[in-house]
Amino acid sequence: xxxxxxxxxxxxxxxxxxxxxxxxxxxxxxxxxxxxxxxxxxxxxxxxxxxxxxxxxxxxxxxxxxxxxxxxxxxxxxxxxxxxxxxxxxxxxxxxxxxxxxxxxxxxxxxxxxxxxxxxxxxxxxxxxxxxxxxxxxxxxxxxxxxxxxxxxxxxxxxxxxxxxxxxxxxxxxxxxxxxxxxxxxxxxxxxxxxxxxxxxxxxxxxxxxxxxxxxxxxxxxxxxxxxxxxxxxxxxxxxxxxxxxxxxxxxxxxxxxxxxxxxxxxxxx
Amino acid sequence: xxxxxxxxxxxxxxxxxxxxxxxxxxxxxxxxxxxxxxxxxxxxxxxxxxxxxxxxxxxxxxxxxxxxxxxxxxxxxxxxxxxxxxxxxxxxxxxxxxxxxxxxxxxxxxxxxxxxxxxxxxxxxxxxxxxxxxxxxxxxxxxxxxxxxxxxxxxxxxxxxxxxxxxxxxxxxxxxxxxxxxxxxxxxxxxxxxxxxxxxxxxxxxxxxxxxxxxxxxxxxxxxxxxxxxxxxxxxxxxxxxxxxxxxxxxxxxxxxxxxxxxxxxxxxx
DNA sequence: AAGTGGTCTAGACCACTTT
DNA sequence: AAGTGGTCTAGACCACTTC
Numbered sequence: 001x002x003x004x005x006x007x008x009x010x011x012x013x014x015x016x017x018x019x020x021x022x023x024x025x026x027x028x029x030x031x032x033x034x035x036x037x038x039x040x041x042x043x044x045x046x047x048x049x050x051x052x053x054x055x056x057x058x059x060x061x062x063x064x065x066x067x068x069x070x071x072x073x074x075x076x077x078x079x080x081x082x083x084x085x086x087x088x089x090x091x092x093x094x095x096x097x098x099x100x101x102x103x104x105x106x107x108x109x110x111x112x113x114x115x116x117x118x119x120x121x122x123x124x125x126x127x128x129x130x131x132x133x134x135x136x137x138x139x140x141x142x143x144x145x146x147x148x149x150x151x152x153x154x155x156x157x158x159x160x161x162x163x164x165x166x167x168x169x170x171x172x173x174x175x176x177x178x179x180x181x182x183x184x185x186x187x188x189x190x191x192x193x194x195x196x197x198x199x200x201x202x203x204x205x206x207x208x209x210x211x212x213x214x215x216x217x218x219x220x221x222x223x224x225x226x227x228x229x230x231x232x233x234x235x236x237x238x239x240x241x242x243x244x245x246x247x248x249x250x251x252x253x254x255x256x257x258x259x260x261x262x263x264x265x266x267x268x269x270x
Numbered sequence: 271x272x273x274x275x276x277x278x279x280x281x282x283x284x285x286x287x288x289x290x291x292x293x294x295x296x297x298x299x300x301x302x303x304x305x306x307x308x309x310x311x312x313x314x315x316x317x318x319x320x321x322x323x324x325x326x327x328x329x330x331x332x333x334x335x336x337x338x339x340x341x342x343x344x345x346x347x348x349x350x351x352x353x354x355x356x357x358x359x360x361x362x363x364x365x366x367x368x369x370x371x372x373x374x375x376x377x378x379x380x381x382x383x384x385x386x387x388x389x390x391x392x393x394x395x396x397x398x399x400x401x402x403x404x405x406x407x408x409x410x411x412x413x414x415x416x417x418x419x420x421x422x423x424x425x426x427x428x429x430x431x432x433x434x435x436x437x438x439x440x441x442x443x444x445x446x447x448x449x450x451x452x453x454x455x456x457x458x459x460x461x462x463x464x465x466x467x468x469x470x471x472x473x474x475x476x477x478x479x480x481x482x483x484x485x486x487x488x489x490x491x492x493x494x495x496x497x498x499x500x501x502x503x504x505x506x507x508x509x510x511x512x513x514x515x516x517x518x519x520x521x522x523x524x525x526x527x528x529x530x531x532x533x534x535x536x537x538x539x540x
Numbered sequence: 541a542a543g544t545g546g547t548c549t550a551g552a553c554c555a556c557t558t559t
Numbered sequence: 560a561a562g563t564g565g566t567c568t569a570g571a572c573c574a575c576t577t578c
Binding site (some may be wrong): 309310344345346347351365367368369 | 547549550555556557558
């Protein structure tokens with residue numbers, strides 16, 4: 001145990017590193033390796049692995065800092081710094097006195113992280129969905145490219161309209177890798193209430209952690225106008241969004257048309 | 271337990287707090303105050319004050335962590351945590367081996383933090399401006415409300431077009447509080463090269479640190495269409511942005527119309 | 541009372557930059 | 560060699576939650 005270390009000045013990092021973490025060491029000896037990686041980054045990677053593998057599932061409590069420090073044979077401070085970064089990236093949530101929880105999309109807090117359309121007046125409600133089409137198909141070239149698939153690979157295609165307080169506001173099309181979301185059916189989508197990302201997380205073990213969005217302005221064509229109950233030619237926001245799961249793997253392409261008659265896209269630049 | 275330390279465990283934080291930081295103490299005695307504020311937050315506030323007051327100007331080096339720790343009579347670790355947060359908020363930039371610098375808008379890195387319009391192809395260039403109108407006026411009610419002024423207060427109005435690689439892409443109107451930007455003239459704007467925020471920072475001591483943006487889709491009216499050399503009715507992104515300086519004080523209202531023929535608004539959701 | 545995350549300290553050493 | 564930020568440790572204590 002060595003509770004009262006008589007040893008004055010060995011390098012504790014080196015000892016700990018050699019004991020539990022890989023040889024990609026932080027301070028092993030006189031010559032440091034060219035691919036230097038801080039200990040806490042290695043710990044962060046290990047924790048991320050456990051999150052990705054499902055060892056700790058969304059909503060669950062992860063082991064305490066002290067426990068993780070013992071497991072990895074590092075100090076609590078090092079674990080803390082690793083978890084700090086994971087919390088900053090919204091992979092986990094810390095709660096003083098209770099512990100650290102795996103983030104989940106089954107939470108009001110998470111609902112508006114990816115949906116930035118806000119009502120001009122009143123408090124935001126989560127929209128209701130009406131599914132128009134759900135089918136399996138082969139990935140067109142552009143979809144394949146964005147999802148890191150081969151052209152012609154199986155994908156699931158979804159088209160739906162979203163209603164805010166009964167008003168049709170968003171029409172969007174989604175493409176999902178068929179392999180990752182094998183077994184996703186229209187019935188399952190319709191019966192599931194709440195954000196699709198919650199379903200993906202619970203039923204398919206795939207958690208969206210990041211997204212890249214590109215926005216343009218377009219005019220509503222006949223189809224979109226009909227679905228959104230607007231005049232043809234009405235200006236709409238056109239969003240193309242690619243969402244990523246662990247390892248920066250793209251697992252969703254979403255193309256949406258947003259009516260901004262009563263809503264606006266909100267963005268805070270920090 | 272207390273195995274080793276002969277030190278009669280006084281609370282060092284309390285001592286330090288009483289010595290240099292305000293009475294809003296972290297751990298002064300048996301009963302903690304209801305308005306608890308960690309030491310590092312107090313240090314952060316003090317550093318922010320020095321930034322705001324101009325004691326350290328944009329681009330300059332601030333005192334080292336050791337020096338600040340001595341000044342405030344706290345440990346280096348506490349200063350470090352304060353600066354960590356300031357760096358996360360883009361108020362300062364750390365550079366290993368050199369020191370910590372006050373952030374500035376006179377930097378390529380900062381140019382695209384508030385301007386999210388990216389070319390569909392090719393690398394982003396900073397646009398050139400053509401000023402159409404610069405005048406002093408009285409704030410309309412809506413402008414006054416957003417800038418936290420009284421209706422009728424003096425404001426500076428600016429209208430300009432921005433060109434990317436010679437193509438007119440943005441037409442925008444700005445309103446600035448007359449008091450803060452007293453002496454801002456069309457001549458000064460025209461002769462100044464580079465982002466306006468650099469001018470505001472250098473000449474008026476006002477640094478934008480945050481902005482809130484709302485985006486809609488609209489159709490180009492005759493005026494916008496002419497300036498952007500587009501057909502009337504072309505869909506445009508319509509942005510309303512309020513920028514804030516220290517103390518969450520709003521100091522700029524900007525309403526822009528963005529052509530998305532060859533550009534798109536880019537947003538990363540983390 | 542016990543366990544968790546949150547704060548604070550003190551000291552050591554590393555990586556990077558400049559002198 | 561000296562100075563800066565960056566990492567790591569060990570230990571103390573605080574605030575919060577639960578038992």
